[in-house]
Amino acid sequence: MICKQSRNFSAALFFSFNSLRRASFRSKTNPKAQTTLPNRVPKSTSYTNPLAGGDRRTILSAIPSPSAPSDSTAASIVSLLSEPSDIPLDLDFQLQNFKNKLTSDIVLRILRNYKQLGRSRTLEFFSWAGFQLEFRFDDAVVEYMTDFLGRRKLFDDLKWLLKTAASRRGGVSTRSVAISIRFLGRQGRIMEALALFEGMELEFFCRPDNLVFNNILYVLCRKDPHEDSMDAALLIFRQMGQPDEFSYSNILIGLSRFGRFEIATQIFHEMSRAHLIPTRTAANILIKQFCESGGKRNLVEKVRVTSFRNPFEILVPCVRAESSIESAVELFWAIFELNLVPSGHVINSLITELSHLQKFEEAFEILKMVGDRKLRCGDKSYMIVIQELCKICRADEASGLFEKMLSVGFKPKVAGYNSLIQMFCSLRHVEEAKKYFDLMKKKRCEPDHATYYLLINAYSEVRSWEAAYEMVMEMMDMGWNPNFDLCRVLGGILRENGRNDLVLKMERNMEIQLLHGDCKAGRVDAAYEKLKGMLSKGFYPPIYVKDAFEKAFRKAGKWKIASQILSEMDQFAIQKND
Structure with missing residues (x-):
């Protein structure tokens, strides 16, 4: 003693x-x-x-x-x-x-x-x-x-x-x-x-309860980077008399993390029979890992044929990809029936994989749930499916889903409108594409330069020079210049129709935009050469470009050079007025 x-x-x-x-x-x-x-x-x-x-x-x-x-x-x-x-x-x-x-x-x-x-x-x-x-x-x-x-x-x-x-x-x-x-x-x-x-039990004379079990399961399933820990975690999990939702969630996270999906599915169903609901984190990780295991990168796999004298490899469809995504969908709806909605990121991952595999019926069911509950991820969820439908030119389904998205109250982004416009332009349905262009401006979604490129190209291909020229001028008013190839094609169409004046006007506006961009960026040497070339062509820049030119040269300390060419520009303006 x-x-x-x-x-x-x-x-x-x-x-x-x-x-x-x-x-x-x-x-x-x-x-x-x-x-x-x-x-x-x-x-x-x-x-x-x-x-x-x-x-x-x-x-x-x-x-x-x-x-x-x-x-x-x-x-x-x-x-x-x-x-x-x-x-x-x-x-x-x-x-x-x-x-x-x-x-x-x-x-x-x-x-x-x-x-x-x-x-x-x-x-x-x-x-x-x-x-x-x-x-x-x-x-x-x-x-x-x-x-x-x-x-x-x-x-x-x-x-x-x-x-x-x-x-x-x-x-x-x-x-x-x-x-x-x-x-x-x-x-x-x-x-x-x-x-x-x-x-x-031997050193501290206490038996482990669920609190201790949950902590050791958390350590083994979430912190240890080695898969061997999962075997120990499963043994400890089976020692528990009455596992709670945290015990099940910990083990589900560990099994999903290491790709042991069969055991994870069994434990999930065992948990459901015990009337327990997993944590949202466990549900998210479980579905996400299933999606990643059956992603687009696994649609095909290499199989080596050795029955010939010279073995070779062939590409075959990966059956595991479809089976994994089907299991992910089943788990998603099973978790949803437990009144537990996964995170928006996980929902979008599942919809993305379904769209890649062209399983649009399952994706539409999930979209309906997203729309009914008005989840925050709804904008992106709808656009994922719409963009995939546009890639394979299923115009009716894409348009119908887009209208459904608007009726539910979601606001599409520029990328969504561009996908629809690109699809209709590739199908030569330019007027239909123009309807979505007008709709996006009506919905206060500002078009970007890609939107104008798509429509200008489409109008040029169908030889609708009036609409193409109108889109080019509107694009330059927005501050974007079309590329050289686009202007060359459109300029050729305008000359074919005897509109050389519009070609000159388009070239003048392009020169003004380029000069203004050089002045704002502080590229005074390039701005000087650009203005000199414009004057030689007979182009006179507007007042706001002249002010930007003057400000850029004053800031760069080269006002003498600027004053010389500005005086020449004033003389040119006087001569033009005379």
């Missing part, structure tokens, strides 16, 4: 002096160490990790709020410990009047003022109080210090604290072990967390 007590106090001494040594060293090397502590209550593992399980309200009610100590004893001790001093405090002397008044509740109230005390004083007081109470603290104190040490990565001290508390009290709470597992896993110390879980 005496030997056992001496071992326990040796452990406590080791914990005390090791903590103080580290705290004093860190305070010397980092003077800001005492002022950079987080201004928040150290949390229990069940509500800092959403997959760890437990009821947050229950845990919060078990730990007092971080207010000033209402007890006079705690307030007096905090006041004494907060006094600035360059020499170490003699706590036995300073706190000798409070030795008989110490309780776990008072110790916890003092510890929760760690920001006022500083890390070194907090650890020093805890060690002193531990010797006074022979480390027979309540669970709340042990849990608080476990969290305190874990946040500061003092894992050796954390282990000695658990061992000392277990030996003096006959065991520790499962929450203390769960907190330790969480912090070990957060730092990637997976094997230590697993060893702590496996030895908790």
